[in-house]
Amino acid sequence: MALNRSGRLDLLNPREVASLGGIEVVARGVVEGFLAGLHRSPFRGFSVEFAEHRPYQPGDELRYLDWKVLGKRDRLYVKQYEEETNLRATLVLDVSRSMGWAADPEKTLTKFDYAVRLAAALALVLVRQRDATGLIAYDDRVRTVVPPRARSGQWPLLVRELTALVPGGLSAAERALPRAVELLKRRGMVLLISDLLVDRERSLHAMRYLRHRGHHVTVFHLMDPGEADLSGPAEARYVDPETGDSVVANAADLRHAYRTTVDGVVAAWRRACRTSGIGYHHVSTGTPFGHALRRAARSRARAG
């Protein structure tokens, strides 16, 4: 694989990055690159109530360096405050069958593979900041639950759980999200990674409920490039792997109309999320992981 000039994996093609190794390796590489390009920590707000020190990480703002510790012990530590140490983030990952699809597996990751690696990278960023990070994976039922913890072994645990996941049955976010509410006793951040091939109103209802409980909800709407732009033979029967629904269509006939429909769907999600105070990011699986991370960080910063 030819790395770009800076060698930053966060900016490379996800398919190529994924070929470097397992989820852990990829997540570390992506996060390293991602953090190296930042001037401050991504998901962190700072308050006046000091809580603890932690070792300096590239990307931490220098103004929070504890100069006294540096002077006394010649080590870089940054000061953390009560508000941040209480941040509890839960990654809600859609592992329904539709997530295991890629139009061209040679060029792009499946949505599931992309989501797993993105989740691992997000978790690593959060864990490095000593944020309590958990995981909920679901399809038509909740498949995996890792309660949010800020301990040092949390990320390897998350990675193991992520590695063990496989795409499963129907997608039902409306069932998984209330479960997340049950797990998130304290206000925190919910990061939903899904292709959103679900009933929009019912899913939004669940997200609004989370939001109503004071959680900051961010949705990563994954979409394969082959879903955004229809391509295929002159005529084919397109079958939904989840529901078995099928439709005979000519890709050439519908290409432009389909694109319009997809744009409308994305716009509708974005509009609905904005109305509900939910962060929304449309992420193509061809997009480098770093871009997705950066959007999430930006969104988090805006949320305060």
Added chain:
Amino acid sequence: MVFLSPFALLGLAAVLVPPLLHLFQRREPPVIEFPAVRYLQETQRDARRTVQLQHLLLMLLRMLAVVLVALAAARPVVPGGLGAHHEPTALVLVLDNSLSSGAVRAGTRVLDDLAARARETLRAAQAGDAVWLIGADALARRRTPAELLEAVSAARPDARRLDLDAAVRQGARLIATSGFARGEVHVLSDMQASALGGAAVGPQPSADSQLAGVVILVYHPAGDPPPNRGVILARPTPALWLLGGGAVRAGVGGSGTEPSSRATLALTVDGRSGARALAAAVGEVELAAPRLTPGWHTGLVALEPDELRADDERRFAVRVTPPPVAAAMGENGAFVDQALEALAAAGRVRTGGAVEVRIGPAVLPGALVVLPPADPAALGALNRALGASGVPWRFGMRIQSEDTIAAPTVPELAGARVRVRFRLEPTGPPPSGDVLARAGGDPWLVRAGRVVLVGSRLVPEETNLPLTGAFVPFVGALVGRIARGEANVLEAAPGGSVILPPRVTALASLDSLLEARGGEAMAAPAEPGVYALRAGADTVGMLVVAADPRESDLTRASDAALAARWTRARVAVTDQPRGYAARRFRGAGRSELTGWLLLAALLVLGAESILAAGGLGKRPKTTDHRP
């Protein structure tokens, strides 16, 4: 519009291929796993009508493309257009205004149709062209197109027969010597099969190298020629009538008529109606003439009018004479004397007055029928007398042989046989046309001027003639017609060559007098009719000018026959005015639409491709899905 490759129009059937493919090649499409089926369903709900319209348009475009390609393959051309300019061309227009061109078909005279084509071509001719016009007179006239336009407009059906084969070869020679790189012979004709020169229609490829590569463009009117019936024969029989009348042998010919149909023939002599008779579609009848006074008479045999009027009547001339005063001389036997008596009793021979014709074994002044002497010893004296009288024949050796007489011009001798005869021998070079009958291949009845020699005595010992019913008519023919000479009536086709008898100084018709020189060949007048042969103030014969009987046969030569006739030339035959216009000057006067049609087909296919690839839906603006 005409099509140069009309068979390619069969390709229009391919227009059914797209819909048939659409109907019969429907199959279960391949299955593709696609999670976002809900988006597709939503899209289809919204775009169903648009897609259906798009499919319909695609089908129509594909069918239109097939139609355009098939039409292009058929090479449609239209006259005129932007490409009407042509290279300088040597053009020979053969306008067949022969007698048959006067036929009327579907209300239009054939010549009018042909002349219209000729005028179109002459108008299309350019200043740099060399143009000749050959008509029924077979003369090639080189004039300017404007002058030839006048000549074509003035053209009328001509009684002369045009030999198309000869005209085409003449045209080819003109082109070869013109110095022009391009040349064309246009044959505008009803294309009678008989006009191609005798029996030459058929696979008789010409070896004339001048035809090699010559462009011959043939135009003939469309449709079958009209049925036609014409009088092809009107000949007095016998040629010399005695007082009391005679008959006219009339023949009917033509083409396209029902074989079982009958035609009414009517005889008119000097304006007086004669006999009428029904004749077969093709056949001969004999029409009895009314009683006529001595002298020259003219008449005609007429048919009911049909689509070609010019051959519906045919003229003839006949001389009527009183019965000859005949007398026997010498030892002839009883049969001759009795025959003369029977003829006299019937009024066919007169016995009183100055003897006009003598019959017997002697030579005297005047008309003679010389029979061999009963005594062979007298033969020498008789031959010497004949020689002294300038008769170029003599009696030769006596032959005893049973032979049948062959006499095509003396029907009374049909079937007669001879047992003993003297061979009639010419004293000099054999004179042509004098032998009237032969026996055993030797001359048996000869005529030299007004002297007739018979090879056998007219007795039962030497010929069976006296014992047959034909004897008296034969003797009557001898003294009344043969010895007095034929009627001196010449027949010629219009414009044909004819050798006039000696002494003739002029040809006279009712309204004209044409100077002529007897004994020499001359071209007969182009106008059919009867012309008196004048020797000073005397009428010494008649010239009957009548149309060539072949002109009545309007049967058209097939296109294959034309191509086989001029195998070395590049022959194109058409019966469509537009087709003719499209081909003249090597197609320079036409606009071929093939290129335009192919371009249109290309555009249609391009539109089809765009429609198939892009559809009718509006291309959405590029959407940035970033927050």
